Amino acid sequence: xxxxxxxxxxxxxxxxxxxxxxxxxxxxxxxxxxxxxxxxxxxxxxxxxxxxxxxxxxxxxxxxxxxxxxxxxxxxxxxxxxxxxxxxxxxxxxxxxxxxxxxxxxxxxxxxxxxxxxxxxxxxxxxxxxxxxxxxxxxxxxxxxxxxxxxxxxxxxxxxxxxxxxxxxxxxxxxxxxxxxxxxxxxxxxxxxxxxxxxxxxxxxxxxxxxxxxxxxxxxxxxxxxxxxxxxxxxxxxxxxxxxxxxxxxxxxxxxxxxxxxxxxxxxxxxxxxxxxxxxxxxxxxxxxxxxxxxxxxxxxxxxxxxxx
Amino acid sequence: xxxxxxxxxxxxxxxxxxxxxxxxxxxxxxxxxxxxxxxxxxxxxxxxxxxxxxxxxxxxxxxxxxxxxxxxxxxxxxxxxxxxxxxxxxxxxxxxxxxxxxxxxxxxxxxxxxxxxxxxxxxxxxxxxxxxxxxxxxxxxxxxxxxxxxxxxxxxxxxxxxxxxxxxxxxxxxxxxxxxxxxxxxxxxxxxxxxxxxxxxxxxxxxxxxxxxxxxxxxxxxxxxxxxxxxxxxxxxxxxxxxxxxxxxxxxxxxxxxxxxxxxxxxxxxxxxxxxxxxxxxxxxxxxxxxxxxxxxxxxxxxxxxxxx
Numbered sequence: 001x002x003x004x005x006x007x008x009x010x011x012x013x014x015x016x017x018x019x020x021x022x023x024x025x026x027x028x029x030x031x032x033x034x035x036x037x038x039x040x041x042x043x044x045x046x047x048x049x050x051x052x053x054x055x056x057x058x059x060x061x062x063x064x065x066x067x068x069x070x071x072x073x074x075x076x077x078x079x080x081x082x083x084x085x086x087x088x089x090x091x092x093x094x095x096x097x098x099x100x101x102x103x104x105x106x107x108x109x110x111x112x113x114x115x116x117x118x119x120x121x122x123x124x125x126x127x128x129x130x131x132x133x134x135x136x137x138x139x140x141x142x143x144x145x146x147x148x149x150x151x152x153x154x155x156x157x158x159x160x161x162x163x164x165x166x167x168x169x170x171x172x173x174x175x176x177x178x179x180x181x182x183x184x185x186x187x188x189x190x191x192x193x194x195x196x197x198x199x200x201x202x203x204x205x206x207x208x209x210x211x212x213x214x215x216x217x218x219x220x221x222x223x224x225x226x227x228x229x230x231x232x233x234x235x236x237x238x239x240x241x242x243x244x245x246x247x248x249x250x251x252x253x254x255x256x257x258x259x260x261x262x263x264x265x266x267x268x269x270x271x272x273x274x275x276x277x278x279x280x281x282x283x284x285x286x287x288x289x290x291x292x293x294x295x296x297x298x299x300x301x302x303x304x305x306x307x308x309x
Numbered sequence: 310x311x312x313x314x315x316x317x318x319x320x321x322x323x324x325x326x327x328x329x330x331x332x333x334x335x336x337x338x339x340x341x342x343x344x345x346x347x348x349x350x351x352x353x354x355x356x357x358x359x360x361x362x363x364x365x366x367x368x369x370x371x372x373x374x375x376x377x378x379x380x381x382x383x384x385x386x387x388x389x390x391x392x393x394x395x396x397x398x399x400x401x402x403x404x405x406x407x408x409x410x411x412x413x414x415x416x417x418x419x420x421x422x423x424x425x426x427x428x429x430x431x432x433x434x435x436x437x438x439x440x441x442x443x444x445x446x447x448x449x450x451x452x453x454x455x456x457x458x459x460x461x462x463x464x465x466x467x468x469x470x471x472x473x474x475x476x477x478x479x480x481x482x483x484x485x486x487x488x489x490x491x492x493x494x495x496x497x498x499x500x501x502x503x504x505x506x507x508x509x510x511x512x513x514x515x516x517x518x519x520x521x522x523x524x525x526x527x528x529x530x531x532x533x534x535x536x537x538x539x540x541x542x543x544x545x546x547x548x549x550x551x552x553x554x555x556x557x558x559x560x561x562x563x564x565x566x567x568x569x570x571x572x573x574x575x576x577x578x579x580x581x582x583x584x585x586x587x588x589x590x591x592x593x594x595x596x597x598x599x600x601x602x603x604x605x606x607x608x609x610x611x612x613x614x615x616x617x618x
Contacts, residue, residue, distance in 0.1 A: 024439060029371060031436055032370070033367070058346055064338065076408070086394070086459075087419075088394075089385075089390055109385070115396075118393070120373075150373065152425060162373065
């Protein structure tokens, strides 16, 4: 199949022609247009409204996190290929002159920078765990977190951006309460997405662990039924479907890493329900077309109660 | 003055005690709490509503931009000290094993990563100019852009975060229309901020150009009256005030760099009105206290029309 015939090529072109997206010059890097942002805001409101009964504590996180926090998650051991580290300039006038000389010669001046102790945040919930060190109350705690995630996986498929927002409902508590959080919220998210006209499958999944060891970790993750994905067929002529959300039980991984205990003195267990915001918005445009005013009335009335669109 | 006596120390502690912010472990890196996000969303809505008559085209940008785009702005020539470059891992199993060995030895494993052709975006409007290459219509174009900016200036002052959102109204057109955009929007933003109970000064300013050459550039920028800042006194016992917004006339800097022409065939001139969202939210908490329900009714009714808080 040539590049032009790839299933994603036609969708990407339609999204760009309709100014839903604009290309910024690297694979997976897009500007988000007015129509995109209208749907994004409505979807985000709907998601928060759907899970209002969780009475979740809200936190928002920056796209960058301290290396000290990143290290605790052990992310680079499992996902080096997705990792982004920030380098910065700390030199003086002389070193700046040298940088400009290298740059003028067309050479990679970024190599003169040094690691800044900052990493791109790969998941919206990671910085949350740093806030939870200590002992949880009896019922555990439930959070509404949103952050911009970075994953270095350049792709021409518009469904795979290098930076994207993940909106999560996270629970920290016991093994029982964490699993109950995942298993009770996931079907409700499936129903929410189905109310928007998307066909959703809820399927066992694994993270893209790196390399030889990673294949074993992925198999273990599937065998323990820790991760499920909410997938939808964005490309009708394609065999696979695309994940737009996930429901994860982390066991005591983050509890151990960040020193979080449940009220009974055991290491806390955590779980999260995550919605990939950009992917879900694009799945809606792929499903219903580029003109929001032409979307089914049933979908528009779910997204915009006042029906102003 | 000891650290504890610095004007920012008391405010930071109050913000953290009230869970408006939480510290993430590096200077200038914060999680944003529920109260913060309530005010942020209301402020953002008010700002968009205030300038609705501009009929601006909306774009939202990711926190990362391609190096090809970053280079056109010439940012690293003027502000190397604020620049952030992303490094990524592109190795195989063997190289990953070496990375993990270096990491286990407590050495800086990020030095084994390589520049990824991606930079942290330092200003919300930079990626916009990449979308405008070509010729503008007669009246120019006006945009509503928001992005997460990174500036490497670690500081214990909560008013100086390393990542923050800037919401801008940008105009691209002629010298006359660009200056008119700046000079007509800035007083309206001053009035909007004053309606929130902030005392605002509108003062000539310069960007923090680097080094010896930078001092000359800063003086030139002031002499040409290109940049103005909207400042407010966050710390009453401090001599200086803090900038929470700015109004900038870029002359033909971005027009030349990105090949943008006005309808008359000349190089386009650009201008932007920018609101520092995090700084403005914190200025409101500093001014009115940590409990939103105790804020003056006049301020709350401007932020929340329905008065639900």
